[in-house]
Amino acid sequence: MPPAATQPALLPRRHAVAVLLLAACAFASNHVAARFAFDDQAGLLLAILFRSGLCFLALSGIVLWQRQSVRLPAGSAPWQLIVGLLIAIQSFAMFSAVARIPVAIALLISNSFPILLALLTWALGGKPPTRKACLLMGVILIGLMLVLDIPAQLSGNADLGPEWTIGVLGALTAATVFSFALWITEHKLGSLVGTVRSLYTVGIIFTSALATGLAGLVPGGLSLPASSTGWIGLCSLALLYTAGFSTLFVLIPKLDMSRNAPIMNVEPVFSLLLGWLLLGQVLTPIQLAGGAVVLGCIVTLAYQRHA
DSSP states (O other): OOOOOOOOOOOOEEEEHHHHHHHHHHHHHHHHHHHHHTTOOOHHHHHHHHHHHHHHHHHHHHHHHHHHHOOOOOOOHHHHHHHHHHHHHHHHHHHHHHHHOOOOHHHHHHHHHHHHHHHHHHHHOOOOOOOOOOHHHHHHHHHHHHHHHHHHHHTTTOOOOHHHHHHHHHHHHHHHHHHHHHHHHHHHTTSOOOHHHHHHHHHHHHHHHHHHHHTSTTTTTOOOOHEEEEEEHHHHOOOHHHHHHHHHHOOOOOOOHHHGGGGGHHHHHHHHHHHHHHOOOOOOOOHHHHHHHHHHHHHHHHHHOOO
């Protein structure tokens, strides 16, 4: 009889939490770096090319190192193409939001995707979310609204700017298409190794952004930064995203994601802190209180034991 497959040893809980917190910080920093690039006239498509190109190279190295087959299972190619195109749309929509509204607000809206995914799964015949999950997700959203002082924004006590609506719609689009991509991934591409699936996805993102830019479909999409600040922003966003993404894929078998994944939801809080430090945003008492609510609910979710 062949030897039984062994599961990789899990990291100690505190180490897994530290890895996920660092990854969340890297993803938040990637969006802050993108804002620096966009403020320096860098094109949205150029940023996507930098990020997806470097990520493709890193994932290629991981696939080769792990000696994984890149062959797609029968019938999965169309679904993989759809997922790649959806994530390409999500990337463009998210960067459109980051370029127009505060980074943390864009992440708040886009981080509504777990709720949209739960509703989508339920609508397509899956299990409805539990009452406890609904309650915690609702409290997280309320907390994030306090973190970002949405009441003041909506009451007119803050200057929203002429592109606010476009930015909000961009973030909503990002959340929506990402939830669809996750549903397809779970239900149609489950047999494909995660690293290989992501390799194809970022390759499709890179190809789509390049084709869109060369066709001139997005005016200024491939515009170069006006100064070294923009170039540093472009390189930083690519490095930060790739570092976080690659680290997760290498260590994910050891991170007990079924228990620890909710920790990644601190990304909007990190983006708020980084926005304050690097972009001059000011934290208010309401935002600090909201941050405490968010972190408390995320810890509760993270430490739940799943049957």
